[in-house]
Amino acid sequence: MLQIIEKAMISCNLIAARSRILCYRSFATKLTEHQTAMMARGLPKQAPLPGVRDIVVVASGKGGVGKTTVAVNLAVSMARMGKRVGLLDGDIFGPSIPLMMNLHSEPFVNDKNMMVPPQNYNIKCISMGMLTPPDGAIIWRGPMVMSAIQRLLKGTDWGPLDMLVVDTPPGTGEVHLSLTQHVPIAGVVLVSTPHAAAMEVTLRGAQMYNKFKVPIFGLVENMRYSICSNCNQRMELFKDPEGKSFKGLPDTLVSLPLEPIIAECCESGVPVVIKYPDSEYAKCFTNLAMTISNMLTQRKQTAEAAKDDVRKLS
Ligand SMILES: Nc1ncnc2c1ncn2[C@@H]1O[C@H](COP(=O)(O)OP(=O)(O)O)[C@@H](O)[C@H]1O
Ligand SMILES: [Mg+2]
Numbered sequence: 094m095l096q097i098i099e100k101a102m103i104s105c106n107l108i109a110a111r112s113r114i115l116c117y118r119s120f121a122t123k124l125t126e127h128q129t130a131m132m133a134r135g136l137p138k139q140a141p142l143p144g145v146r147d148i149v150v151v152a153s154g155k156g157g158v159g160k161t162t163v164a165v166n167l168a169v170s171m172a173r174m175g176k177r178v179g180l181l182d183g184d185i186f187g188p189s190i191p192l193m194m195n196l197h198s199e200p201f202v203n204d205k206n207m208m209v210p211p212q213n214y215n216i217k218c219i220s221m222g223m224l225t226p227p228d229g230a231i232i233w234r235g236p237m238v239m240s241a242i243q244r245l246l247k248g249t250d251w252g253p254l255d256m257l258v259v260d261t262p263p264g265t266g267e268v269h270l271s272l273t274q275h276v277p278i279a280g281v282v283l284v285s286t287p288h289a290a291a292m293e294v295t296l297r298g299a300q301m302y303n304k305f306k307v308p309i310f311g312l313v314e315n316m317r318y319s320i321c322s323n324c325n326q327r328m329e330l331f332k333d334p335e336g337k338s339f340k341g342l343p344d345t346l347v348s349l350p351l352e353p354i355i356a357e358c359c360e361s362g363v364p365v366v367i368k369y370p371d372s373e374y375a376k377c378f379t380n381l382a383m384t385i386s387n388m389l390t391q392r393k394q395t396a397e398a399a400k401d402d403v404r405k406l407s
Contacts, residue, residue: 154294188222195362
């Protein structure tokens with residue numbers, strides 16, 4: 094498997110070198126028609142992922158705000174609603190899906206040279222963490238990261254999926270760009286804590302997706318409050334309980350408490366929606382899954398109705 098990734102990296106370096114030469118030539122001389130056509134051909138084209146109906150991206154400007162926690166519990170909640178779900182760990186440098194999903198085996202490669210994603214809790218998962226040694230540092234540059242995410246996305250035999258949830262690294266870097274350029278994204282779930290620094294960069298992330306015309310489902314606000322285990326009272330951890338600090342960000346889909354049980358479940362590799370399915374925390378994730386599922390259904394119905402209108406007119 095490492096050989097496959099290495100080959101991809103080498104070809105990626107070649108492509109980068111070739112594009113540098115192309116750029117140099119294009120500045121040195123006037124572009125011919127042929128060169129223009131060649132360069133246009135080199136631009137990535139969006140194509141649906143075979144067998145995958147909807148791709149949902151979980152993103153945030155900051156690290157440590159709960160993206161992976163949300164991605165895992167959203168995926169498991171969707172599967173508990175009867176959907177066929179996959180989970181792609183797009184955090185190439187800090188993959189934590191193997192830990193949170195308790196999946197550490199290397200994927201098999203089938204006769205079509207595609208990776209067969211290991212499964213747990215009814216979710217098919219792929220992560221760079223399954224392909225690299227746990228103590229091996231990953232030191233890659235932009236084009237290599239883009240190539241790696243493409244390999245994980247398109248080199249996996251996902252089979253028929255209703256939804257592929259993609260966990261992403263913090264920020265708006267290569268992984269986000271690569272995803273938006275290569276596959277149609279049904280929508281983005283933004284995750285942020287109420288810290289000013291986290292919200293500021295999350296807002297920038299939202300602006301990037303808006304620029305690429307990728308729909309945003311809304312915001313999951315994490316760790317705004319906590320529930321006292323003795324008196325069950327809600328304790329606000331931030332000064333602005335009305336959430337004015339989220340100004341400019343998309344609507345809040347759900348607000349998750351800071352809860353040691355959620356952290357414990359992540360560490361033990363059993364998502365909270367599996368370990369405590371009847372808890373309030375699990376309900377938060379189920380509500381999130383239902384909201385997103387309803388938004389997708391509504392959007393499809395609207396698109397169908399619009400098509401019908403066009404058919405009637407023509
Ligand atoms: N609502 C929460 N309550 C308690 N701990 C949380 C909560 N959300 C996330 N965590 C913990 O915070 C840490 C970072 O979460 P993670 O999902 O890995 O963030 P990110 O993917 O944004 O870096 C993890 O240890 C996780 O268990
Ligand atoms: Mg993460």
